[in-house]
Amino acid sequence: MKEIKAVSSEVELLEQIDIFQTAFESSYDGIHILDSAGNTLYINKACERIEGITMKDAYMFNIREMVDQGIYSESVTLKVLETNAAATIIQKVKNGNTVLATGTPIYKDGKIDKIVVNSRDVTELNFLRKALSEKEELTEKYQEEIRLLRLESLKNLGFISKSPNMEKIKDLAVMVAKVDSTVLISGESGVGKGVLSKYIHRLSSRKEGPFIKIDCSAIPESLFESEVFGYEKGAFTGAEKSGKVGLLELANGGTVFLDEIGDMPLHLQPKLLRAIQDREIVRVGGKQAVSIDVRFISATNGDLKQMVKDKTFRPDLYYRLNVVPIFIPPLRERREDMIPLIQDITEKINSRYNLDKKISKQVIEMMLQYDWPGNVRELENIIERMMVTEEDEFGVLQNLIGKKEQAGSAESYRQKLEEYDKKLLLDCIKEKGSVLRAAEVLGMDPTTMRRKLHKYKVPKAYWAEK
Structure with a gap:
């Protein structure tokens, strides 16, 4: 009776072993079992496929030898033996694959007896991650191009701006338009x-x-x-x-x-x-x-x-x-929009009245200093007045900005305007090196510039020979 039970237990054990072996061989992940010296005790077919090694090589070489031969870039088994704890690494293997390997120690009498290594091929995952990253970069590029096209369409619609606050408003407008x-x-x-x-x-x-x-x-x-x-x-x-x-x-x-x-x-x-x-x-x-x-x-x-x-x-x-x-x-809180607005308004007025005029640089500089209580509408009106009448640009601005001057102020607006004009001329001459080049940059006749310098009592020694 005891002999029958012993045979029965042996048969059950063999069946269990067969079940485990079938399970290991059916696993999609690699399973590699090694002893405490780094010698292979078992390796399944998935491991051969993933890591590009043969069962013969696995049983023939110690894990250290396989690292030395370049079969593995590094070994999770050695890491487990060094740290005396489970470890996970990403390693390169002989066939070029990238493998995620986890080593789990099995202890006996308090010491590592065996190491079970599970490996999974993440080459395709890395490829997908790279492809996803490239697509994300491409998407960002497309989004930036769409943003630029949207800004161009905004320009065509007369909604000109450059300031951060107005950029946010544009983006919000695009969203609510949907x-x-x-x-x-x-x-x-x-x-x-x-x-x-x-x-x-x-x-x-x-x-x-x-x-x-x-x-x-x-x-x-x-x-x-x-x-x-x-x-x-x-x-x-x-x-x-x-x-x-x-x-x-x-x-x-x-x-x-x-x-x-x-x-x-x-x-x-x-x-x-x-x-x-x-x-x-x-x-x-x-x-x-x-x-x-x-x-x-x-x-x-x-x-x-x-x-x-x-x-x-x-x-x-x-x-x-x-x-x-x-x-x-208001316009005074987004002065970055001033220059593109001035350019756009000038182009429209030239087109509307078949003109070919432009606002001088010094007048634009003065416009930037004004608060424009009437905002863009006031800016449009002033630019149109400058372009379609024969009035002097400075005179127009004097009439506009001079209204802000309080009675009893020490200096008149004309004096302040002349001081600003004088400084602008002298700075430009200094930067460009001559009256001729400065006049060209400012869009001014050289004779007019010399007359202004004489009027402002600038010593000839400073500019006459230039």
């Missing part, structure tokens, strides 16, 4: 709120639809409702017999720009709120709701929050309009 969320643009008069609203429209899916501007400050209150919402025939005395379609209906499929929204009559604000929320209106004298499909963009140079507190603007309408707020800073 959706129909209401946008509230705020900023001082003349900063370009209308230009930004047109830009958002032209980038949106509604670009083929109409862009209707409603100036809430320009429409008389008595006509506001009928102009904006329309009216049915016979709605009031003097109404057209056939009725009239309002501006909101005319904007179907496009964008409505509500400029100076703070000036909208308070009693009509609930009606606008319904148009925004429910996308429908009721004409004056009508009973049936009319569906509309428009995108709303509003603008204000006032403080709508304060108006809400003062109860001159409905809070529910304010929050409905203020889904995406965009604040455009």
Whole structure:
């Protein structure tokens, strides 16, 4: 009976060994078992495939010899023996593969008896990682190209800027153009709120639809409702017999720009709120709701929050309009935009009036010193005045900037202007080495420059021989 049990146990043990061996040979990962001296006790077929070695080589050579022969760049087995602990390394093997190897020690009587090494080929993973990295770099390059193209399109739309704050506004405008969320643009008069609203429209899916501007400050209150919402025939005395379609209906499929929204009559604000929320209106004298499909963009140079507190603007309408707020800073806070704006405005005026004029460098320098309370609109007006009239550029600026001079100041604006002009001329002569070269750089006739120097009482010894 004991003999039968012994045979049975031996059969079970052999079956278990067979199961383990089958499992090891079926493993996708390499399994390499070594003794404490670094000699191979077992190696599966996956290990041969991954590491590019034969079973014969594995049994013939000690692990140290295989490292010396370049079969392995380094050995996780030796690392385990050195540290007396499990270790994981990435190593290069004979066939050129990159292998992630983990060595696990098996202890006996407190000492390492065997080391089990699991290896996995990560060559393909590294290839995929490299390919992914290259694609990410390519994506970044494409994104930068798209950004530059977007900036070029902005230039074509008249939205010229270079300052970091305006770059952020451009990026935000591109994002909101993709959706129909209401946008509230705020900023001082003349900063370009209308230009930004047109830009958002032209980038949106509604670009083929109409862009209707409603100036809430320009429409008389008595006509506001009928102009904006329309009216049915016979709605009031003097109404057209056939009725009239309002501006909101005319904007179907496009964008409505509500400029100076703070000036909208308070009693009509609930009606606008319904148009925004429910996308429908009721004409004056009508009973049936009319569906509309428009995108709303509003603008204000006032403080709508304060108006809400003062109860001159409905809070529910304010929050409905203020889904995406965009604040455009005044020109004095983004002077980096000045030169590209001056260049763009000059080009447009030359094209419009068939001119070939330019703003001199010294005048541009003076423009950069001015605060431009009227912002871009004021800048456009002054440049146009300079270019289409025969007035002296300095005289135009004197008339503009001189208004800031306080009565009783020690020096007149003309004196300050002459001092600035004198310094600019002398600095340029010093830098270029002669009156002729300085005059060429400043776009000035040399005779005119000498006359100015004489007028400013600059000693001839400084410039006459130059």
